[in-house]
């Protein structure tokens with residue numbers, strides 16, 4: 001039974017729209033919440049019938065029992081200061097990204113080791129219901145050996161909704177493609193190298209790069225590409241966002257709707273084809289219950305609760321694993337800054 005008491009730090013957008021709705025579905029035991037903005041904490045507690053609202057982290061810690069799990073969802077720059085206040089040995093789920101860059105990710109990992117904490121990172125796309133369905137086909141061997149993953153996003157994202165992004169030196173890969181980097185690592189392991197080009201857009205010159213092409217290099221036989229354009233401001237009909245996974249015996253195409261016509265979204269679809277089928281294999285559709293938001297958030301917390309209960313030794317999304325997602329992110333930015341091969345110099 002995954003009933004360790006959960007204490008939430010941060011009562012902002014993502015906690016209200018994803019964490020708490022997901023935990024309500026899963027029946028997790030959320031005991032209380034703290035936010036530097038007391039009104040937000042109170043409003044969130046009342047909306048989700050949480051028993052306790054705390055006026056400070058110290059007050060929360062005085063209430064939390066030894067088996068408490070802390071769920072931290074504060075702006076990136078606040079993550080390390082909050083983590084430093086949590087008790088030695090604590091179980092913690094930290095919102096992604098894992099710091100603002102690889103250096104901060106290393107600080108988070110070092111801090112968690114020094115304080116013997118079980119820290120996991122909320123890279124939750126790994127646990128989206130459609131990804132779990134694809135993983136089940138992979139686990140059963142029905143896709144064969146994977147040799148091609150493509151994530152292709154062509155949408156219009158209203159970045160101006162997030163004020164803090166205007167001052168951020170990194171936008172698209174750090175806040176968005178990082179989910180896809182993490183997913184590809186989760187499916188294929190660590191790449192040998194990473195190539196990338198991330199590009200600004202003339203309609204939003206005040207922002208850092210908002211479109212990216214990332215190649216995760218797994219050698220000669222495996223292709224893993226991420227292509228994102230968040231600036232397709234030409235209406236909904238040609239917006240698209242899919243994850244394609246191909247193996248030697250079958251393929252899956254997930255059209256995920258979360259980003260289409262944002263924030264309204266569109267329906268997801270899960271299509272697959274298996275060469276094991278009799279006769280000429282046909283594309284088929286699988287109905288999947290739930291979506292990325294909020295259902296994937298069940299899985300990232302489930303890992304922390306299972307580790308806290310001793311059912312698994314470490315969360316699958318432990319900081320020790322997610323540090324490699326941050327290394328790939330850093331490699332992508334470095335690759336983009338270094339640039340490609342100049343044909344005019346050959």
Ligand SMILES: NC(=O)c1ccc[n+]([C@@H]2O[C@H](COP(=O)([O-])OP(=O)(O)OC[C@H]3O[C@@H](n4cnc5c(N)ncnc54)[C@H](O)[C@@H]3O)[C@@H](O)[C@H]2O)c1
Pocket residue numbers: 009010011012013014015034035036037040073074075076078082095096097122124
């Ligand atoms: N996993 C995802 O897909 C996903 C999606 C959106 C946001 N996020 C991440 O979640 C985090 C929060 O994002 P958001 O959209 O909810 O932002 P938000 O601005 O809506 O909420 C952040 C909240 O944290 C509070 N806060 C700030 N400093 C604090 C501190 N020291 N102690 C306690 N509370 C503090 C703020 O008052 C605010 O209520 C960010 O790190 C963001 O990158 C992740």
